[in-house]
Amino acid sequence: AEIVVLPGDGIGPEVTAAAVAVLRAVGERYRHRFTLHEHAIGGAAIDACGEPLPEKTLTACRYADAVLLGAVGGPKWSDPRAKVRPEQGLLALRKALGLYANLRPVRPHPATLGAAPIKPHLLSGVDLLVVRELTGGIYFGDKTRDADSASDVCRYSVGEIERVVRRACELARRRRGHVTSVDKANVLETSRLWRETATRVARDEFPDIVLEHQLVDSMAMHLLSRPRAFDVVVTENMFGDILTDEASMLAGSMGLLPSASLGDERVGLYEPIHGSAPDIAGRGIANPCGAILSVAMLLRHSLGLALEADCVEQAVSAALDAGVLTADLAPARAASTAQVTAAVLEHLT
Amino acid sequence: AEIVVLPGDGIGPEVTAAAVAVLRAVGERYRHRFTLHEHAIGGAAIDACGEPLPEKTLTACRYADAVLLGAVGGPKWSDPRAKVRPEQGLLALRKALGLYANLRPVRPHPATLGAAPIKPHLLSGVDLLVVRELTGGIYFGDKTRDADSASDVCRYSVGEIERVVRRACELARRRRGHVTSVDKANVLETSRLWRETATRVARDEFPDIVLEHQLVDSMAMHLLSRPRAFDVVVTENMFGDILTDEASMLAGSMGLLPSASLGDERVGLYEPIHGSAPDIAGRGIANPCGAILSVAMLLRHSLGLALEADCVEQAVSAALDAGVLTADLAPARAASTAQVTAAVLEHLT
Numbered sequence A, B: 001a002e003i004v005v006l007p008g009d010g011i012g013p014e015v016t017a018a019a020v021a022v023l024r025a026v027g028e029r030y031r032h033r034f035t036l037h038e039h040a041i042g043g044a045a046i047d048a049c050g051e052p053l054p055e056k057t058l059t060a061c062r063y064a065d066a067v068l069l070g071a072v073g074g075p076k077w078s079d080p081r082a083k084v085r086p087e088q089g090l091l092a093l094r095k096a097l098g099l100y101a102n103l104r105p106v107r108p109h110p111a112t113l114g115a116a117p118i119k120p121h122l123l124s125g126v127d128l129l130v131v132r133e134l135t136g137g138i139y140f141g142d143k144t145r146d147a148d149s150a151s152d153v154c155r156y157s158v159g160e161i162e163r164v165v166r167r168a169c170e171l172a173r174r175r176r177g178h179v180t181s182v183d184k185a186n187v188l189e190t191s192r193l194w195r196e197t198a199t200r201v202a203r204d205e206f207p208d209i210v211l212e213h214q215l216v217d218s219m220a221m222h223l224l225s226r227p228r229a230f231d232v233v234v235t236e237n238m239f240g241d242i243l244t245d246e247a248s249m250l251a252g253s254m255g256l257l258p259s260a261s262l263g264d265e266r267v268g269l270y271e272p273i274h275g276s277a278p279d280i281a282g283r284g285i286a287n288p289c290g291a292i293l294s295v296a297m298l299l300r301h302s303l304g305l306a307l308e309a310d311c312v313e314q315a316v317s318a319a320l321d322a323g324v325l326t327a328d329l330a331p332a333r334a335a336s337t338a339q340v341t342a343a344v345l346e347h348l349t
């Protein structure tokens, strides 16, 4: 399999190196041929060639089976008046590859209950999967700016909503059969279209799925007060961005969470949900688990290697069980990125 | 003082009745003349006269010193294809009165630590004030809808941003002097304008205030992992809607939280941040504290009665200390709305 690796900025290169080490180990153990190609994206690409998503990077991604990404962005490139920004590279890549469904699973681990701000009794049994729409909405609508004002347009078509809701329902079928669709239908026109469309898709195509609707503001509350109540959560781009960062607190740290961005083609983009964390970049202390678990998602969703994926997830779980935790989870007795990676490799069976 | 009371829908009439009882008691105790005028809004107004904000209601509000509102909305009026919706009444009222700054204080109380999903050690000392922009952004932008798609426009002018940031900075001056401005400047044009404008206003007009910027997704996380770090938080309409419902979990229940919506005129709108809660409406079990504490904000911000406001807040605090808690806070030994109201009245000194 051909895999493109995009380390990106900040801690991106550190966590991707860890993830690549695990990917290579899986390849050796199970005798798969993984060919890795490294390319530039984000701030690193701006520095190298003036644009956040160079043609060469995009072409490599188009022909790959999967893309593994670290993170993009950082203060160096975030002057508000800058013409090119690292984030544009990531957004353009998601769009160009048609990756409309961003899967963000959240499953708290016993070893991280101490680090989570949420009370432990609320967390046992929590197992949710947020499916965030990733190529539409206010992220990609027309933008205007003049001296006196600015605007962003949020637009959704029926087709954009249908396909991501369908994906969420399919995923729910293999889980507990419950989908929560999140919108702000009491205020937004796009949300009313979202709600109608989700209702119709579920009714006509997924009679076996239980669909409920939540307003985004209540959802921000219920995610904390009764996280066990949710199975698959499907929502639009901006709400998904906010709710998944919030939901990461159920798992104790953003640093633990992986994601998969999928479209209708084989190629998927896999990245931890955390950012480039410039404050800790280069110090070898970043949590590599989100990136490593993204490798598990890559194996499962783009390469069809479910057994190997399980194996990576179990190895991460075993490393956490063994108490090998980075500073985000255990400030007082923190392991380094390298130590956590070594522990995961050790538990890889 | 002339006070308009808008009970609205669901539990709105129940919690407003409690708040009015407290307001009347304050009037008697301190010999103030409060003249109350009740009017229809939301679903109740749709039922009575076909529109969610009748002319008569709006006129009464314009001439009042303050408006006390319960909540609007409910399943009865939320068919997605309905032409008039209860929420439109509330949005139109906020807009018509020019109430651009929505103050939502969050201060956890010792008696409610048990009900909060957040670990108690994170909550001691938490005292934050969210200032949500309330008359702009995607709530009020142009909307389109056709068979195949829908859109909502988010627009902000420099002036709209300046005035709410100014208000936040003024409030911070009387607190701990710290303002966190929340946006999504790495993606949205409106957020870049927001960030630039906030930076300029703080630098030019409030050199004594420390301003920091946070992206909305990280903020959703930091609100939970380090809530003590924030003093005044200022943000745009939609982000403020989501973040304040999330922040309410720090206080244990939405039912406890009041809000004040202010503009440049004397008249302010005071309402609990909770919704109409149709599932528990009419059962006499709703938490009246959010509405009662909204009366405290009304006394302070529209009537200039700071002493009386403190007095109401202390009475609510004393009732909570005494363990008189509604079902949202103490499901096993719940007091009714009437019992909590009686306890507050009893502690009013």
Ligand SMILES: CC(C)[C@H](C(=O)O)[C@@H](O)C(=O)O
Residues within 6 Å of the ligand: A072, A073, A087, A090, A091, A241, A273, B186, B187, B217
């Ligand atoms: C970097 C940024 C553009 C991105 C987003 O908002 O989508 C990030 O926050 C994420 O969630 O992947």
Ligand SMILES: CC(C)[C@H](C(=O)O)[C@@H](O)C(=O)O
Residues within 6 Å of the ligand: A186, A187, A217, B072, B073, B087, B090, B091, B241, B273
């Ligand atoms: C009822 C609804 C329109 C309203 C809003 O979104 O502003 C409510 O959620 C609030 O927060 O006051």
